[in-house]
Structure formats: structure tokens, C-alpha cells
Amino acid sequence: xxxxxxxxxxxxxxxxxxxxxxxxxVRLVAAAVARRTSQDEEFVEEVRLAVGEACALLVGQDxxxxxxxxxxxxxxxxxxxxxxxxxxxxSVAAQDAPTSDIDGVEPWALLRGLIDDFEISQDAxxxxxxxxxxxx
Amino acid sequence: MDLSLETRHEDGHTIIEVGGEIDVYTAPKLRDKxxxxxxxxxxxxxxxxxxxxxxxxxxxxxxxxxLKKVRAHDGSMRLICNQERLLKxxxxxxxxxxxxxxxxxxxxxxxx
Numbered sequence: 001x002x003x004x005x006x007x008x009x010x011x012x013x014x015x016x017x018x019x020x021x022x023x024x025x026v027r028l029v030a031a032a033v034a035r036r037t038s039q040d041e042e043f044v045e046e047v048r049l050a051v052g053e054a055c056a057l058l059v060g061q062d063x064x065x066x067x068x069x070x071x072x073x074x075x076x077x078x079x080x081x082x083x084x085x086x087x088x089x090x091s092v093a094a095q096d097a098p099t100s101d102i103d104g105v106e107p108w109a110l111l112r113g114l115i116d117d118f119e120i121s122q123d124a125x126x127x128x129x130x131x132x133x134x135x136x
Numbered sequence: 137m138d139l140s141l142e143t144r145h146e147d148g149h150t151i152i153e154v155g156g157e158i159d160v161y162t163a164p165k166l167r168d169k170x171x172x173x174x175x176x177x178x179x180x181x182x183x184x185x186x187x188x189x190x191x192x193x194x195x196x197x198x199x200x201x202x203l204k205k206v207r208a209h210d211g212s213m214r215l216i217c218n219q220e221r222l223l224k225x226x227x228x229x230x231x232x233x234x235x236x237x238x239x240x241x242x243x244x245x246x247x248x
Contacts, residue, residue: 024157045221049192052190053193056159056192056194060160106229
């Protein structure tokens with residue numbers, strides 16, 4: 001499935017196939033949404049990095065058996081905070097195991113260090129990465 | 137923006153000038169270049185990241201993997217990076233203490 005974007009009542013939802021080449025598209029959309037909140041460029045860069053990182057981690061995860069891999073969905077809402085959820089079918093280990101690193105880099109270290117409000121949850125067979133930032 | 141890689145030899149080191157975005161899609165290209173260089177006996181690498189405008193954990197993983205490869209041959213890997221947004225990523229992940237990060241090619245090549 002190609003990348004697609006839809007304007008919802010409260011924000012933007014982007015769904016991409018599990019193709020690493022499409023993660024950049026999500027980063028560009030995330031940066032555009034962040035820029036609309038009138039914060040500084042450092043904030044925009046942080047959102048771009050965090051959303052891209054979350055998306056990359058779920059694009060690369062093992063998926064449930066099925067006729068075709070399900071997409072990774074990124075939901076962005078601007079409310080009292082900028083709220084982003086990245087959702088994909090399948091489950092991931094929420095804690096880094098000592099042997100789970102990618103050539104020495106713990107998969108979640110960057111997201112946990114970057115965002116104060118970051119959560120990993122499981123919901124009906126899907127993994128949800130939730131993050132939010134305060135808006136001034 | 138795709139990833140660009142330019143390689144040259146100087147003062148006993150192999151300098152890889154990287155440009156563009158190092159992410160889950162492009163990082164394998166950098167990993168392949170490092171693997172190729174180490175395979176050719178180039179064990180002292182300098183990765184110039186001045187023209188890199190995005191780096192994620194996949195890219196960090198490739199750099200750490202490269203460091204392990206050259207160290208296995210008693211070699212070295214030095215990074216050139218002045219951009220605060222990239223330096224922040226190294227600090228958050230604790231890798232600022234793992235890599236020798238320099239502000240310029242001259243500084244990187246001057247270190248003994």
C-alpha cells in the first residue's frame with residue numbers, strides 16, 4: 001500500500017506500508033505538523049526525529065502472520081499538547097533485553113531519552129507508541 | 137534526500153564524507169561502505185558527518201558496528217560532527233563517551 005494522508009477532525013493520520021523508504025515521508029509530515037504549532041525549530045527537529053524513530057522501529061518489527069503485512073499508522077493531533085501515536089500490528093518487547101541491541105544501540109534508548117512523555121502499550125494485538133509534547 | 141558517500145585517503149586515514157539522511161532506509165549503504173573499507177584493510181576511519189542532516193538509531197547502530205570492526209583490527213574510528221542536533225543524539229544514547237568526536241577534519245587527523 002502506498003503512503004497516504006488523511007485529514008481527520010482532530011489532526012492528521014498517515015499510514016505507510018512497512019517499507020523503510022517511506023519512513024522519510026512520515027518524518028516530513030511530522031515536521032510540517034510540528035511547524036504549525038508555532039514552536040521553535042529545535043522543537044520541530046525533536047518531533048521529526050522522534051516520530052521517524054518510532055516509525056522506523058515499528059516498520060522493522062516482526063508482524064503477525066497474514067496475507068500481507070499491515071501498515072504502520074501515525075496519528076498526530078494538536079490539542080493542548082502535540083500528541084502522536086504510532087500503531088502497528090504485532091508486539092514488541094517494551095524493555096530492552098541485554099542482547100536486544102542493534103550493534104550496541106538499545107532500540108528504545110533514543111526515544112526514552114528524547115521524550116519526557118513516551119509510552120509503549122499493547123492494544124488488541126497491536127503495539128502503540130504514544131508520545132506528546134507540551135505547547136507554549 | 138538520499139545518502140551520499142565520498143571516500144578519500146589522507147595522512148594514513150580513510151575519510152568518508154557522508155551527506156544526507158542516515159536512517160532505517162539508507163544506513164545499510166553506509167554499513168556496506170564501512171564493511172568494504174575494512175575488508176580492504178582500511179582500519180583507521182574518519183566519518184565526516186558535517187553534511188548529515190538526519191541520524192536515527194539505525195545509523196547509530198551502523199557507526200557502533202563499524203567501531204567494533206575497526207577495533208577488531210586495532211584500528212580507530214573518529215567522527216567529525218559540529219551540529220548540535222546530532223551531538224544531542226550521541227549524548228542521549230551515551231555514545232558521546234564511546235566515540236571520539238571532533239569539530240573538524242584537521243582536529244580529527246591531528247589526534248594521535
